Amino acid sequence: MKKLAVSLIALSLAAACGKDDSSVGLDQGKLATFRKALPSESMLAAKKPQGSAQNAIGDPAMYPIEAGPIAIHINLAVVGMVNLMRAITDLEPTLYNSDTQEFLWGPWDNDNGFGTVAAYIKQQPEGADFRYVYALLRGVGNDLQTMKPVIWGGSNPDTTNPDFGNGITLWDFEANYEFAQANDPDFATQPYDRGRFVAIYAQGADENEPTATATWVYAVFRNFIGKDDYVASADPFVEGADLDYLYGRYLDTTGWNIDFLHFAFAMDAETSTPALEDVSVKMAFLNSGWGRAEASANGGDLVAPEAYNVTECWDAALDRTFLNQVATDSEGNPYTAAEGVETSCGPDVNGTPLFANTLSALGLPDLNDVDLGLKAALENAAENGLQ
Numbered sequence: 001m002k003k004l005a006v007s008l009i010a011l012s013l014a015a016a017c018g019k020d021d022s023s024v025g026l027d028q029g030k031l032a033t034f035r036k037a038l039p040s041e042s043m044l045a046a047k048k049p050q051g052s053a054q055n056a057i058g059d060p061a062m063y064p065i066e067a068g069p070i071a072i073h074i075n076l077a078v079v080g081m082v083n084l085m086r087a088i089t090d091l092e093p094t095l096y097n098s099d100t101q102e103f104l105w106g107p108w109d110n111d112n113g114f115g116t117v118a119a120y121i122k123q124q125p126e127g128a129d130f131r132y133v134y135a136l137l138r139g140v141g142n143d144l145q146t147m148k149p150v151i152w153g154g155s156n157p158d159t160t161n162p163d164f165g166n167g168i169t170l171w172d173f174e175a176n177y178e179f180a181q182a183n184d185p186d187f188a189t190q191p192y193d194r195g196r197f198v199a200i201y202a203q204g205a206d207e208n209e210p211t212a213t214a215t216w217v218y219a220v221f222r223n224f225i226g227k228d229d230y231v232a233s234a235d236p237f238v239e240g241a242d243l244d245y246l247y248g249r250y251l252d253t254t255g256w257n258i259d260f261l262h263f264a265f266a267m268d269a270e271t272s273t274p275a276l277e278d279v280s281v282k283m284a285f286l287n288s289g290w291g292r293a294e295a296s297a298n299g300g301d302l303v304a305p306e307a308y309n310v311t312e313c314w315d316a317a318l319d320r321t322f323l324n325q326v327a328t329d330s331e332g333n334p335y336t337a338a339e340g341v342e343t344s345c346g347p348d349v350n351g352t353p354l355f356a357n358t359l360s361a362l363g364l365p366d367l368n369d370v371d372l373g374l375k376a377a378l379e380n381a382a383e384n385g386l387q
């Protein structure tokens, strides 16, 4: 999955080389407004614990390290998508269609590959779910009607703050794969990403505390296979990976911010047979440092009540302060191995250790709080693409 972010970039740069320059007279103010329909990286990219202090005492905590690659994978997907759309729409558009209220880029020949490329940002009528919709299209000619979206999104940008707004975005690797299968003369020797990534996001002032900023991203990968990863592996990103992901950040005006993440995916955590277990990893961290993780594995080879549960806390240097591992056997007996004490799960806030509380007790949302209708809609888009 490492090359996810660049899998379509060559295409965009080739398109840039092929642009014509017949766009004189476009309304630059309107164009700038439309370009704001694209999400910013800050809206979509997950933060991970950084370790704000140097401390040679104690073992590095596991979960902040493990969160890194997953956050990086998600960020590669969203940042790759954002950068690709921006690379094209930063060019002068080919035309503005006042009937459809749409800026169009292309279609341009994909000089570096095959077929043609186009993009649009279109304003929607009042009352639509999204003020703007946008897409990156691939085709084999200049007839837009026959071109297929490989990126699609809708958004409601905030007119007063470029980093605020909400929207949905779909990266349809599968449509790109199918297009290549039908049209790439070198398809047999070219690896392509498979599957789809869909995310909804919102960033804005907190409704209860207008000076604070709240960020939400809920994303799903379905049937994802990175083009560099066509090998069997327990890595959840390798073999037709399904991943659900919730990320949030709350930033208040005094400079305190809390990030929370929840990933759920299937992987071979109990390796006695290759059946995949359901793995859940939740974590939260304060000001990029102090934090708590709660992980579990069940299902697959683990027949209830068999389960693994792990709690870990770390300090500002990301050194572990507490680790509790609980294996529950088939009779429901817990076997516990602990290091440290939970009351060391700081920092101290108003005289109590903040992360001695469970993430649920702290009121931090997780994937189970996602509206079921919304979850079903995103899963449908990720499994089937645009209908």
Ligand SMILES: [Ca+2]
Residues within 6 Å of the ligand: 267, 268, 269, 270, 271, 272, 273, 274, 275, 276, 277, 300, 301
């Ligand atoms: Ca297993």
